[in-house]
Amino acid sequence: MCGIIGYVGNKNAMPILVNSLKKLDYRGYDSAGISTLEDELYTFKDEGEIRVLEKSIPDMPGTLGIGHTRWATHGGVCKENAHPQLSGSGKIAVVHNGIIANFGTLRENLKEDGYTFKSETDTEVVAHLVEKYYKGDLEEATRRALKDIEGSYALAVMCKDEKNRIVAARKGSPLILGIGENENFATSDISAIIEHTNKVFFLDDGEIASITNDGMCITDLDGITIEKEVSIIDWTYKDVEKAGYAHYMLKEIHEQPRVVHQAVLGRISEVDASVKFEELDGFKPFFSSLEEISIVACGTSYYAGMYGKYVIESMAETQVKVELATEYSQYIPIIFNNIEKKLMIAITQSGETADTLVAIKRAKNVGTKILVISNSPGSTASRLADWTILCKSGPEIGVAATKTFTSQLTVLYLIALYLGQLKKTIGAHHASELIKKLKSIPQAIQNVLDQSDEIKRCASGIKGISSMFFIGRKNNYPIALEGALKLKEISYIHAEGFSAGELKHGPFALLTEKTPVVALCNRCNSYEKMLSSIVEIKARNAPVIAVADADDNEIKKYVDKVLKVPPASVDLSPMLNTIVCQLFAYHVADYNGCPIDKPRNLAKSVTVE
Numbered sequence: 048m049c050g051i052i053g054y055v056g057n058k059n060a061m062p063i064l065v066n067s068l069k070k071l072d073y074r075g076y077d078s079a080g081i082s083t084l085e086d087e088l089y090t091f092k093d094e095g096e097i098r099v100l101e102k103s104i105p106d107m108p109g110t111l112g113i114g115h116t117r118w119a120t121h122g123g124v125c126k127e128n129a130h131p132q133l134s135g136s137g138k139i140a141v142v143h144n145g146i147i148a149n150f151g152t153l154r155e156n157l158k159e160d161g162y163t164f165k166s167e168t169d170t171e172v173v174a175h176l177v178e179k180y181y182k183g184d185l186e187e188a189t190r191r192a193l194k195d196i197e198g199s200y201a202l203a204v205m206c207k208d209e210k211n212r213i214v215a216a217r218k219g220s221p222l223i224l225g226i227g228e229n230e231n232f233a234t235s236d237i238s239a240i241i242e243h244t245n246k247v248f249f250l251d252d253g254e255i256a257s258i259t260n261d262g263m264c265i266t267d268l269d270g271i272t273i274e275k276e277v278s279i280i281d282w283t284y285k286d287v288e289k290a291g292y293a294h295y296m297l298k299e300i301h302e303q304p305r306v307v308h309q310a311v312l313g314r315i316s317e318v319d320a321s322v323k324f325e326e327l328d329g330f331k332p333f334f335s336s337l338e339e340i341s342i343v344a345c346g347t348s349y350y351a352g353m354y355g356k357y358v359i360e361s362m363a364e365t366q367v368k369v370e371l372a373t374e375y376s377q378y379i380p381i382i383f384n385n386i387e388k389k390l391m392i393a394i395t396q397s398g399e400t401a402d403t404l405v406a407i408k409r410a411k412n413v414g415t416k417i418l419v420i421s422n423s424p425g426s427t428a429s430r431l432a433d434w435t436i437l438c439k440s441g442p443e444i445g446v447a448a449t450k451t452f453t454s455q456l457t458v459l460y461l462i463a464l465y466l467g468q469l470k471k472t473i474g475a476h477h478a479s480e481l482i483k484k485l486k487s488i489p490q491a492i493q494n495v496l497d498q499s500d501e502i503k504r505c506a507s508g509i510k511g512i513s514s515m516f517f518i519g520r521k522n523n524y525p526i527a528l529e530g531a532l533k534l535k536e537i538s539y540i541h542a543e544g545f546s547a548g549e550l551k552h553g554p555f556a557l558l559t560e561k562t563p564v565v566a567l568c569n570r571c572n573s574y575e576k577m578l579s580s581i582v583e584i585k586a587r588n589a590p591v592i593a594v595a596d597a598d599d600n601e602i603k604k605y606v607d608k609v610l611k612v613p614p615a616s617v618d619l620s621p622m623l624n625t626i627v628c629q630l631f632a633y634h635v636a637d638y639n640g641c642p643i644d645k646p647r648n649l650a651k652s653v654t655v656e
Contacts, residue, residue, distance in 0.1 A: 049076065049130075049144040050116040051222065052239050053203035053213045056230025056260045060112035065104065067232075067239040068097050068114050072645065076116035078129035082140040083109035088207045090140060092129035110260070113203045113213060113233075115142035121150065122167025132170040134178035135162050138207045141177065143170040144235055145220040148198035169198075177204055186257045189214045190268060193255070199401070203233050216255040221399045221427060224248040224256055224263060226277065231258050237280055238442050245280040249425040278425045286441050294643045296445035296537070300629050301496055304489040306450045307622070309439040310457040311485060320479035322465040326434050333416065335469040336388055341415075342369045343406045344394035347448040347532065348455060352394050353525035355459035358618050362473055362481075363466035372403040392418045392462075396443065396451040398426020407431050420458050422451045436462070445644045447536045449629050452529065453492075456622055460485065463618075484616050488623075491613040495626040498611070499634075502627060505592060505608055506634035512561060515540060516554065516589075517628070518547040519567035520577060526621045527567055530628030537646050538636035547580035558587040565631070568595045568602060569612070569620040581605045594627050596620075 050071030054060045064081045079100055080092020085108040093100055097116070115130035122128040131140040147153070150169035153176065158164070162175045176192035177185070185206045193200075199219030205212070215222055215233040225232030225240040225247050232240045233256065237247065248265065250256060254273060257264045265273045292298035315322055327334060340359060342352035349371055356367040372393070391410045395403045398421040407417055407428060419432035422440045429435035438454035464481055467473035473481070509515070515534060519527035528544035535542045545554055547566070558564075564584050568577045581591055582605060595602040597611040610631075612623040636643050 049118050049235070050239065051142050051144055051201055051203055051233065051235040052114045053112070053142075053205075053215060053233035053258065054230065055111045055211065055213050055258050056227065057110055058230065060109050061104070061107045063243075064112050064114040065097065065101055066242075067234065068116055070239045070242075071116050071236055072097060076118050077124040078119075078126070079114070079116045080129045080131055081107065081112055081114035082131040082133075082205060083107040083112035084205055084207065084210055085109040088133075088137060088140060088205070090131055090133060092131065093126045094124050094129060111205065111211060111213065113140060113142050113205055120146055121169040127166045128168050130168075130170060132166060132168060132174045134174040136178060139174050139178045139181065140205050141170055141174040142203050143173060144201040145199035145218075147172055147196055147200065149196070150198075153195060172196075173200075173202065173204075177206075181206065183208070185209050185212060186214050186255065186266075187270075189216060190255055190270065193218075193268060201235055211259050213258045214255065215250070215258060217250045218252045219401070219404075221397075222250045223425075224250060224258065224265075226263075229260055231260060231263055233258060237282065238444070241280065241282055241286075241442075245282070247278050247280060247425070248275045249278060249430070251427075251430065280424070282442055293637075294445065294633075296447055296449060296633055296643050299443055299445050299450045300626065300633065302441070303450050303453050303626060304493045304496070306438075306440045306454050307457050307492060308489045309441075310454045311461070312439075314461055315482050315485070317479070317482060317486075320475050320482060321468060322461050322478075322482075324436060324461075324465060326436055327465075330434070331469055333387075334390075334466060337365055337390055337466065338385060338388040340365060340367045340390045340392055341410075342367060342392045342394065343372045343375050343403060343410075345372045345400055345402055347452050347529060348394040348396060348400075348403075350525040350529040350532070351452055351455035351459060352392070353528070354456055354522055354621055355392070355394075355463070357522045358460055358463040359466060361618065362463040363470050364472045365466060365470070370406075372400065372406045375402075375406040375409070386414050389415060390418060391415050392420060393428060393432070394420045394455055395426075395428050396422045396438070396448055396455070398423040398428040400428075404428060404431065420455060422454065446646055446649050447533055447632075447643075453622055453625055456625070457485075457488075460618065481616075484619055488615070488619055491615060491623055492626055494613050495623055496630075499630055502610055502630045503634040505610060506631050507638055508608075509540070509563065509635050509638075512563060513541060514557065514562050515542045516550075516558075516562060516564040517542060517544045517567070518550065518564060518577075518580060519544075519624075520547050520573040521571070522617060522621045523567040523569065523624060526624050526628065527565075529625065530565060530567075530632070533629055533632035534635060536649065537632055537643050538639055538641055539647075540635065547577055550580060551583065555583075555587060558584060558589040560588040560590070563590045563592060565592045565594065565628070566606065567621075567624045568593045568599075569617070569624070570596050570599060570614070571617040571620070578602075578605060594624050
């Protein structure tokens with residue numbers, strides 16, 4: 048949610064901090080601020096967007112500083128609650144992501160010690176604690192403060208008396224250290240620093256970093272030095288630019304032919320008609336003996352998991368359960384015998400989704416093997432997992448997931464095929480046909496993108512509408528859910544996704560002539576049932592927009608509008624329908640003048656439970 052940036056170097060810190068905060072803009076925030084240090088500690092913060100604050104920021108000298116974009120948790124949206132938070136004397140400045148669970152008790156104890164609070168935030172407690180323990184060593188003071196704290200945090204701390212050092216720490220919230228030339232960084236997101244460096248350390252829970260312009264030292268809470276391996280990020284600065292598109296979301300929608308190709312690249316062989324995962328080499332006996340898989344995820348990733356259930360059960364004949372991480376993390380799941388034949392697949396685009404991380408930890412505690420599907424190399428989820436399969440989508444800036452969802456579908460399809468081959472539920476000839484069909488999907492997606500103007504014209508008719516339905520069956524049911532989510536996320540129109548057969552069990556009561564329905568209606572063994580559902584919908588006078596195969600000349604007899612996609616197999620048509628739903632939601636939101644890349648009340652990564 049919130050964004051952190053810290054800089055120590057030999058350049059003017061203020062423009063670097065401000066520019067980095069702009070790169071964190073997409074994460075969602077309601078206020079922002081920076082502190083720099085020269086002879087004095089300078090702080091500027093306020094509610095509102097960075098581009099607005101930038102016009103009023105005074106000259107702030109110094110080659111060291113910290114910055115923050117805040118998403119309100121403790122305390123409302125106001126200047127006093129914005130970060131950085133300062134200690135009573137103004138000597139200590141702190142920026143913080145996460146939640147201090149025991150801040151109420153700590154606050155009362157500090158008040159008894161004579162400390163005065165100027166904000167409602169839990170973060171101000173940290174600033175006062177660090178000042179309380181400060182005896183000339185900022186790292187040691189921070190370490191002592193953290194031992195008093197319960198909860199989650201990613202912190203960057205600076206002190207007026209230490210003009211060449213920032214101290215950073217993490218527990219339960221991501222923090223990355225960037226390694227530059229005579230300059231170093233701390234950030235919550237790689238996109239904030241990729242312009243300056245692609246060499247990073249990923250901090251783990253319970254680690255503290257002392258950062259200067261010529262190096263950094265990482266220790267644990269007891270002061271024991273920890274050696275970390277440098278990771279190289281293969282993104283570039285251009286990857287986080289709009290490249291001429293009106294919005295990041297539109298750019299990322301149009302990147303999907305390449306994204307699916309990247310997800311497949313190096314993982315299939317047409318020579319021997321097989322799927323190969325280097326990440327899983329050496330573990331074929333485990334995967335071939337699997338009896339049960341639990342897929343755990345939140346939001347869009349959960350809908351990808353629902354698709355995964357269909358394709359894995361179909362291809363690999365293995366039982367799959369799909370569970371919301373937000374629920375899984377709240378109870379201890381029943382673990383039956385044969386734990387060695389069970390697998391959790393955790394899906395999280397950021398690799399930092401708090402509820403998914405809790406679910407992973409709970410599963411690991413009972414001995415479950417974990418496979419993570421993520422778009423973020425070096426993320427917390429990937430470091431907790433036994434295996435990680437990367438989506439290879441590149442950075443996704445738009446809050447509403449698009450290309451990461453499609454790459455998740457692609458990876459799940461590959462996993463289903465991989466397991467089917469290991470379990471010998473798919474023969475070589477069948478596998479060869481499935482691989483050929485998958486390789487045709489990037490071009491099929493491009494064909495859908497080429498129809499963007501037609502989808503835009505259809506979207507222009509959604510005026511004065513307060514509610515919509517999306518319906519599908521089987522593999523397209525999760526796409527209906529995702530299509531509805533996209534529309535409500537970015538256009539603020541209430542939308543619901545349903546299995547088409549469920550409409551008669553209650554939702555029919557909501558249908559009127561002002562309740563458009565998007566029906567995902569590709570030719571498959573549920574096609575006739577979809578037509579029956581559409582007929583029932585039309586009997587209630589609701590307009591129907593069908594997403595159907597381009598060679599389907601029957602569907603137009605039943606609906607008001609047809610958006611066509613290239614014919615594809617039952618397991619691959621959801622990828623094409625997804626693109627239509629994304630473009631439809633985008634154009635509706637654009638017509639309504641909505642802030643598409645930064646929808647209200649939402650953030651890219653949900654890093655608190």
